[in-house]
Amino acid sequence: MIVMARARRYMIFLFLFLALLTAGGNGLSSPPEPGWVLVWADEFDGEGLPSPAYWTFETEGNQWGWGNNEAQFYTDGRLENARVEEGRLIITARKEPMGGKEYTSARINTRKLGGWLYGRFEARMKLPSGRGIWPAFWMMPVDNFYGGWPAGGEIDIMEFFGFIPETIYHTIHTSTYNHRQGTQIGTKVKVANLHDDYHLYAVEWFPDRFDFYLDEKKVFSYEKTGDHPAVWPFDRHFYLILNCAVGGDWCYQMGGIGDTPFPQVLEVDYVRVYKWNDGKPHTxxxxxxxxxxxxxxxxxxxxxxxxxxxxxxxxxxxxxxxxxxxxxxxxxxxxxxxxxxxxxxxxxxxxEAEMLKNGDFELGLLAWNRWVDTDAAAAEVFTDQGALRVDLKRPGKHDWQVQLTQAVPLAKGKTYRVSFDAWARRRRPVTVRLNQNHPPYAAYARQTFTIDKEKKIYSFTVTIDEDDADSRLEFDFGQARGTVWLDNVSMEVITDNDSSSGGR
Ligand SMILES: [Ca+2]
Ligand SMILES: [Ca+2]
Missing domain, CATH: 2.10.70 (Complement Module; domain 1)
Structure with a gap:
């Protein structure tokens, strides 16, 4: 009886509430107020690896320390380093040797969604702690249209350096403003309980500025001061990255990793992307x-x-x-x-016969791996206005000490045709190999081309007499100083058994 009475009373309240809503319902029929509208989110419901429909593991920088001499080896699809559990993404940095490094961790990005241009990007996170721990939530350009880092821009929504407790960094990098020159623009904010409580880290990106938020409080703005991409490369699509690095140059300058206990976990409750609804029609x-x-x-x-x-x-x-x-x-x-x-x-x-992905470099270095033997050579390998660009500052002893590769399986008896556009600031050689993608990296085919100032198409065909599912196409730039560009790289099977055919 009592239950019934309560239920009835509740029903009456509900009725009144609905009546009020309907009475005040004028707003429902008018155009929506301008504001943020959710367009994509990962709430990390479910279990196992982060959804492959959204997330890609980044491992390509393991060989060169990601430009910062980082101490971790990022793994690919390993639950010990990245898993979804109880509504959260958990990225775990562990102390365990792998790939020549002393630590493992994970770094994942949303690049396969094509990136976003403008919007609000936020993540609710609980951070790991300790010297040498370096979690980040940040954005990089999909296509590096304005050149490699820092010319293409970088948006650091949240960075935490374990050797600076209770402090969050929000930073913008461009070719005028970047940490290599000590000219990056940003702010740091003191926050308590970074490791016990979740906090919301967000950036709102508009055509003329960035506003950074920590727990809904605006903490920093970066205004567009000119149209030049050196100060505003932020009119291209950017994708999100979540990672937990270990070490890095700045950390070593500040005393190193020390005796920080491992494992350390970055917990992410959700990542959400909103677009600003200005109430206007668009094309x-x-x-x-x-x-x-x-x-x-x-x-x-x-x-x-x-x-x-x-x-x-x-x-x-x-x-x-x-x-x-x-x-x-x-x-x-x-x-x-x-x-x-x-x-x-x-x-x-x-x-259909094309074996390569992103051979036109329209998605930056997606699907490609670059590697520089930094003990021997110095070079920057990046995409610049839709082509691959290599700036070779210090040549190595061997051409393979600066390389760009993509995995391709090779099969016995098949004839392949490799072609590419190339041009250089100064006449110089480039070697192309079909190689083992595993030690001892033996070559199945090798051809050296002389690249001229004018853009030309280069190609060769080769018949392979061995099966190797773990092989790669490799461009080697390491032996000559200067700048060289590649574009429209293609590799096709032209025939299964007749090597006399000359291409399509
Ligand atoms: Ca969640
Ligand atoms: Ca291109």
Missing amino acids: LQVAATEGGRVYYGEKEVYAPGEEVRLRAEAEPGYKFLYWSGGLSTVHGSEATIRVFNDTTVRAHFAP
Whole structure:
């Protein structure tokens, strides 16, 4: 009886509440207030590895310490270093030898979603602690359109250096303002309980400024002071990165890792991306590379925040590769976008026989690995306006001491055709190898080309007489000083058993 009475009373309250809502419902029919609208999130529900639909493990810098002499080896798809559990992502830095390093950890990014241009980016996190611990939540450009770091820009939403307790860093890097010159622009904020409590770390990125937030309090703004990409390269798509590094040059200068206890965990409750709804209609440009087209509800303008479904379809003889642009969801050749600003999306296709990914470098170094034997040579390998660029400052003894590689399986009896565009500031050699991707890195094929000032197409064909599923295409730049560019790298099987054919 008592239960019934309570229920009835509750029903009456509910009725009154609904009546009030309906009475005040004027706002429901008017246009939405300008504001942030959630377009993508990972709440880290579920269990196991971080969702491969969103996240990619980064390992390419293990060999060169990620530019900071970092002490950790980042693993790929290893639960001990990155797992989702009880609604959180847990990145764990461990003290255990692997890959020539004393520590393991993980670094994951959202690059496969194509990046975002403007928006609010936030993560609720509980941080690890101790000297040498260096967790970060940050953003890098998808295509390095303005050049390699720092020219392409970097947005550090949250960095914590274990040797500076209770302090959070928010930083912007560009080619004018960066830590290499000590000119980076940012702020540090004192916060208690970084390791016991969750805090919200956010940046709001607009066409003319960044506002950084810590727990909803604005702590720092970076204003656009000019159009030059040296101060504002932030008109390209950027992707999110979460990682927990160990060590690094600054740490060693400050006394090193010391006796910090391991493991150390970075806990992430969620990552959310919002777009600013300015209440105005916007355009959507949809492009496709050669070999396919995109089906979608084409309109001159879209309502604010309108969701558009995109479906990429390859022509016969071609295959779909990936999307670029600020997408909300991606499931292979299908994607959605919510249009909050004038936006461009592109679908990338390649001939079916194409073995390489991102051979046009339109997605920066995605799928490629660069390696510099820093004991012997000094070079920067990066993408610059849609091409690969190598600035070789100090040549090594061997050409392979500066290299760019991509994994490709090779099969006995097949003939492959490799082609690429190349040009150089000064006439110089570049060697191309089809190599083992494992010790002793023996070459199945090797050819040296002389690259001229003018952009030319270079190619060679080779028949392989061994099966090797773990092999790679390798460009070696290490023997000559200067600058060289590569673009449109392609590798195809041209025939299974007849090596006399000369390509497509
Ligand atoms: Ca969660
Ligand atoms: Ca290109």
